[in-house]
Amino acid sequence: MTIPRLTDAERDQALHDLPGWTLSDDGLAIEIDLEFGDFNEAFGFMTRVAIHADKADHHPEWFNVYNKVRLRLTTHDAGGLSMRDVEMAQFIDGIV
């Protein structure tokens, strides 16, 4: 089953409801840069996201160096943003 891609209106609403997240340059993803106290905190956060992601079968693209984590959420099966990305962003906002 194909996952429906968000309409432009849905995408704008989602971004409005997710302060801190920005639309990627290509318009296919939402991104955020997070900073933690140290590596232990950053990787602890990543571990919580990883467990959630594997359960939801929806995985982030992410980069980490020491206390910084850059996240990019997109849905390959939708060719862009879907509700899965919004739900993942909401989960992330809930734990940071």
Added chain:
Amino acid sequence: MTIPRLTDAERDQALHDLPGWTLSDDGLAIEIDLEFGDFNEAFGFMTRVAIHADKADHHPEWFNVYNKVRLRLTTHDAGGLSMRDVEMAQFIDGIV
């Protein structure tokens, strides 16, 4: 205490002893691309590296998407490669 940077000869020897790792374009880091069976395996690997990294107080720069992990090792305090990077690469080679 400053961490000594590898000499060119030491760097070449290290790269010779670490097949799969390549010198970054800027010459300041060693890099590798790894691929696992799925996200669970990839993040399991990352968790082992993270625990080791925090204990060694030497942290990788890394990017992950699903089953892929791209790693970059460098020593900021040395302004390039040091033995810490070689040791970390050896640890990583030992668990993949």
